[in-house]
Amino acid sequence: MLRQLETSRSIAEAVALCRPEVVCAYPITPQTHIVEGLAEFVREGRLRPCEFLNVESEFAALSVAIGASATGARAYTATASQGLLFMAEAVYNASGLGFPIVMTIGNRAIGAPINIWNDHSDSMALRDAGWMQLFASTAQEAADLHIVAFRLAEELSCPVMVCVDGFVLTHSYEAVDLPVQEQVDAFLPRYEPRQVLDPAIPVSVGAMVGPEAFTEVRYLAHQKQLRALDLLPELSRDFANIFSRPCGALISPYRTDGANTIVVALGSVNGTIQDVVDEMREAGRSIGSISVGCYRPFPMCAVAEATAQASRIVVIDRSLAPGMGGILAADVHMATQSNPVRIFSVIAGLGGRPITRSSLRRVFETAMDDALGQLTFLDLQTELIERHLERERKMWNTGPAAENILYDIQRIAAEIG
């Protein structure tokens, strides 16, 4: 049934349909609405049996989920931005111990400067933590991927982050088809843990491992992620059979047939990209796009195959590795090493800057004219950069850069009048 809902709300509804037994919450914008929704369901008795815990930090939130998952409960939490970094130690721990926790990331920038708006810096910071990372490109996927995530996590005994663009998705209202309980129950079986803390079978979890076996433990973590790549097509088929729609959990190519240029991106910007692809296709340009739904494990073969015919790839990264460039771009590079293809890396939408169709179209056209640089910052205000660099050349004690730039913005606005 289609319902007009805020995506945070539809995520809460989807999570509730997965029957989590322990939900722990620490408020951080923009995921706050999700856990507020779940708190309400638990208080109303709609979600039962389920323990909802308000904890004192993000570090505690994931630690509670670790304890709950170790005791055989289906555990869920949500976070974003600084919160994800605050729990970083527990993030590695949960995957190292192999607990199938599902966590929503309402993707947001990382400070300083403090900024509460959307980009992918947070999940990128933890991309190598051993968690699987699924990226939602639409409000519908944001809800659906949670159902897929619990099944994927529990089949592999490995935690999953569902990454949802903060505000762009979490706070937007869209019509979403929420499944009914019977459908979810048919897709997601009861949680049967591979390891459980039980007085009847006393096991030690979390023992120390030295050089003699650490490599093997890490190798198994890698191998587990590769198994996810084999499993995801099967889960996607099951999902489509039960829910009558694709879940977007691997890659979703869009008008890539015969495309010379292919745009690759994570998350909600794929909607805008697809609009630009439509415009350009109408204008006779040979362009398509790929939305990467599963970022960790990275679907190397699927990306290589889907881009095999292209001569150019433009990768849109909503995050930045300073000193290197685009993070997704580096992964696409690795995946397409044997393809004769040029890769352009575009950094866009940092700290919530809107990614507009006109800017995207301009950058795609430039790439197709082979006039785009290897690394481009979309809509970079070069005048502000120049002013700041000039200030640094002139004086040593320039003070905080962010404050100076804000001052410059006001001054430029005043000059324009």
Next chain:
Amino acid sequence: MSHRTVKFYQTGTFTVGNRLLPEEDRAVQSGVGRANSLTSGHRACQGCGEALGARCVLDAAMRAAEGNVIVANATGCLEVFSTPYPESSWRVPWIHSLFGNAPSVATGIAAALRAKGRSGVRVIAQGGDGGTTDIGMGCLSGMFERNDDVLYICYDNEAYMNTGVQRSSATPAGARTATTPPVGEHPGHEFGRGKSVPLIAMAHSIPYVATASVAELRDLEYKVTRAMGICGARYIQVHVPCPLGWGSKPQDTIRIARLAIETGLFPLFEAENGKIVERHRIRSPKPVTDYLTQQKRFSHLFNESGSYAVAAIQEIADRNIRDFDLCENICDDHSRLR
């Protein structure tokens, strides 16, 4: 103390005597049915107070809960010496996650048990003083504030021993550690204001808080058993000498722990809902020098420049005796001790 203190004047030792007692008064450790929760073969040092404390705590808890106990352990000596790959000394379901999150992991275990309707299974979290009074403090306070059904045990050996004896917030003033070396005028660990986690726990008004010592094993077992009979957040801080970090003889662990009690430096008490209800009285307080001279970590205090530090430590002991009302007789004139 509200249980019977056993004194063996006949032999002058504290080690014999279970066989002289009626069955119901014997220690859990003396029974053939003890759980051996932390079994032999682990890699603790000779004379390790923490290993002794942990075994007594968990065996008492196992008896109280009829074997239905799950343990969450913080990173630290206890975790490292008990589970070197591929071995484990634990005969209880046991999880080690991180250094600072044992209280939260335990909360998660308790929540899962509640969701699954397994009310008969009890949860214990445990860690050293570093994992408790420093890095785990946030999670611990959260667990107290929510009154989660967890018994938290802090094995207090007064420094970070696993990493090579660095200072923690539980390190006593004047003690030499690797990060508080006594150089020049510096007395070792500075005289700050200290940090009493039992009092912090009491400030959360949780149902049960106690301090205990490996020198008083029956008392320790009694307090664990009491705590296991209560629901909600509970906290016991157990004083456990560390021969390696304190520079004491392995065979003196119990003797030194007892001196900490008898000098007033480690007061033993029980508190319910934020109020002290019982304390272990000292018949005749011993001077702190008796305690300090047994340990190399204080040896630098016994020269001319260190005498003020010894006096200051005596003042701490005197204040404890006064504040916790520890003196069995009226002992107004503490100066006679010096």
